[in-house]
Amino acid sequence: NLPHVAIVGATGAVGVEMLLCLEQRNFPLGKLTLLASARSAGKRMTFRGEEIEVKELTHDSFAGIDIALFSAGGSISQEFAPSAAAAGAIVIDNSSAFRMDPDVPLVVPEINPATAKNPARGIIANPNCTTIISLMALAPLHEAFGLESIIASSYQAVSGSGAQGIIELEQQVAAIVAGEEVVSKIYPRQIAFNVIPQVDVFTENGYTKEEMKMQNEGRKILGFPELKVSCTCVRVPVYRSHSVSITAKFSRPIDADAARAAYAGKPGIQVVDDPSTKLFPVPLDTTGKDDCLVGRIRKNLVLDNALDLWVVGDQVRKGAALNAVQIAEIL
Ligand code: A2P
Ligand code: 11C
Incomplete structure (x- = not known):
């Protein structure tokens, strides 16, 4: 049955x-x-x-x-x-x-x-969409190199706010082109031709709820309560697909080639990363697609055993x- x-x-x-x-x-x-x-x-x-x-x-x-x-x-x-x-x-x-x-x-x-x-x-x-997309890039590296901490900034599409988010961006762009007054209902500021460093409401520690989800949900999904996370979530005037810029620190030495190799054969995540041909993922690449894409993989210049990377995923799809x-x- x-x-x-x-x-x-x-x-x-x-x-x-x-x-x-x-x-x-x-x-x-x-x-x-x-x-x-x-x-x-x-x-x-x-x-x-x-x-x-x-x-x-x-x-x-x-x-x-x-x-x-x-x-x-x-x-x-x-x-x-x-x-x-x-x-x-x-x-x-x-x-x-x-x-x-x-x-x-x-x-x-x-x-x-x-x-x-x-x-x-x-x-x-x-889980939360930004958390899912970030963890799709981090879990294979965690398995191989032992994740310790994450510092991240997100670039979140308006469809994360539901159908009303898309309508607000569309209406504001149309109003600006027509020289009319811009009305904001869903977002705290104008989202058209702007970026807004607030997703969800603020909590007592100065972080938003969306930012704290990355820490709290990340710990639960990875079964790793000691994971340290500090995150800034930003709304951008993109219709669909969230991007996240991540600095991840590991307990074991890591470099870009070793990281790329760690993704081999992992389902749901593809490496799109060749600076020599300007190859990196952007939100339009993942829209309507199942897989998350990771690129801009490089050794972090400040921290030991740390890597910088950029991951993009369709948050309506893999994120939800x-x-x-x-x-x-x-x-
Ligand atoms: P409806 O379209 O009838 O309002 P989004 O995240 O795109 O804003 O969509 C929210 C979804 O939740 C829609 O399917 C909406 O239905 C549904 N929804 C909102 N309020 C209720 C409610 N009180 N009972 C059932 N479904 C609801
Ligand atoms: C956004 N990520 O882009 C949010 C929407 O925890 O499921 C989903 C919030 C959540 O606004």
Whole structure:
């Protein structure tokens, strides 16, 4: 019997991509249920050539569902994921609501797939997108050279804020071109032709929540509570794909060639790195793609046993929808 899968938030930026990933990967499912807010009820979406009507999410939505992929925001997950689990579904939740719960596995299938088996609360968490993309580049190096610390800056696309982020950038560019007033609703400052050093809200230590996710989620995924992380997350006027500039320090000596060799045969990450031909990854290269790309690999000039690198990944896909579907494939 093939599983009955539900997508909660099917009409959102990540939900639409989940549908696409299930279709493109030929996910073995018997039935697909699409759930969103009352605003979208009755809307039709196409899956494998057939139209499926979107239903309003309620606490009774989960009877008979085996796997529920959630991406409708943290408060919806808090409220409805326990109902889904109580109805017997395994929840794969893309929000930050349950990630740090010790009874909820936090899974990147290429890194810690075994932790996804038999989740105690019936909930598995999908990590933060910037964290997933960074760890895709760091995990193979950690395995070979022993990671000690990370200093990173991110360049995050507006689709990380959902469909509304894309609309805000589009409208601001149009307004500027037309010589009209720029309106900011989603972002604290104008995002068009600008960069904003704030992603998510500030915490007491001066870092934002998004920045602290890299430390806290990184430690949990790698099973390495001593990992040191200091991060600056920046929103850039790019539609899709996050980039991260990382300085990583290791316990053993490392150089660029040894690092490139460590990626050989690792799934989900490709080296794109040849300064002599100006070859390096950019966000447009990964948009709509499954693999993360790593380049600009070089020895750090300040720290011992440290490397600088640049990793890019489609955060809607590997950073969210694809990672969730890969977890479902493990189940
Ligand atoms: P809807 O399109 O009906 O508003 P995004 O991250 O792109 O903003 O998408 C958010 C997703 O979460 C959408 O699918 C949205 O549905 C869904 N969503 C938002 N609020 C609710 C709600 N109260 N109940 C169910 N789904 C919701
Ligand atoms: C952004 N990374 O680009 C965020 C969105 O922890 O899942 C996802 C936040 C999260 O704004």
